[in-house]
Amino acid sequence: MVGKSAPGNGSAPIGVFDSGIGGLTVVREIMRRLPYESIIYFGDTARVPYGPKSPDTVRRYSREISAWLGEQGVKAVVVACNTATAHALPTLSAELPVPVVGVAEPGAQAAVRSTRNGRVGVIGTAGTIRSGAYDRAIHSLKPDAVVTSCACPLFVPLVEEGWLDTEATRLIAREYLESLHDAHVDTVVLGCTHYPLLKPVIGQVLGARVRLVDPAEQTAAETARVLAARGLCAGEGTPVHRFVASDAPEQFLRLGQRFLGSAIERVETLTLG
Secondary structure, X not given: OOOOOOOOOOOOOEEEEEOOOOOHHHXXXXXXXXXXXXXXXXXXXXOOOOOOOOHHHHHHHHHHHXXXXXXXXXXXXXXXXXXXXXXXXXXXXXXXXXXXXXOHHHHHHHHHHHXXXXXXXXXXXXXXXXXXXXXXXXXXXXXXXXXXXXXXXXXXXXHHXXXXXXXXXXXXXXXXXXXXXXXXXXXXXXXXXXXXXXXXXXXHHHOOOOEEEOHHXXXXXXXXXHHHHOOOOOOXXXXXXXXXXXXXXXXXXXXXXXXXXXXXXXXXXXXXX
């Protein structure tokens, strides 16, 4: 997050972006916490997943999307993608004229508050895990924490395909999460915005004693704090939400309605790059 003053006023929308539909978990929490705020959401479904891509490529994608959101007049940008947060947040924070909020730091704060034995698991895309963003954020808050990180690259395509609770999904989850069992973690950060959609399966595999931390709620709280600090909160009124995908808008609409309901009535299509 960057401490800049945003141009415009409180009636301007919040811009949110992710590699696909997963960032709608963050949108859901922002809507819940900030019911009067308008939102423009961009899901880069043409180029999902971001996890296997190089940091330079993720930064380029993130700058393209953020530039477009800036053209729409947003008052803040929420990077609702852990891989983009890990690779592009410093760049966006330095370049954009509006405050920028990422997901890693709020998620790390929630994990440190949650753990009882100091053993924290982090699951995410290959890019997020390689970046070490969560490890650094957690250790900055709790230096003696034992962090076990695990890349789960197939989770994103499973969510994008709508395979949220199938036997194949459970088999893959058991294979990925075995190392977290062995590490005796008591808290696991869902370090990708797609992963909360798999929370029932992940929770079943890890067991009831392991607490699952969804950074979306904490990211929404940080967004609210940033807007309030800069006098950018919307007044009462009816918000206007826009949802934009770079590909496959029909699938985006179908899956998005599962957890935002009537808030999504149509999806625009825009190709970048």
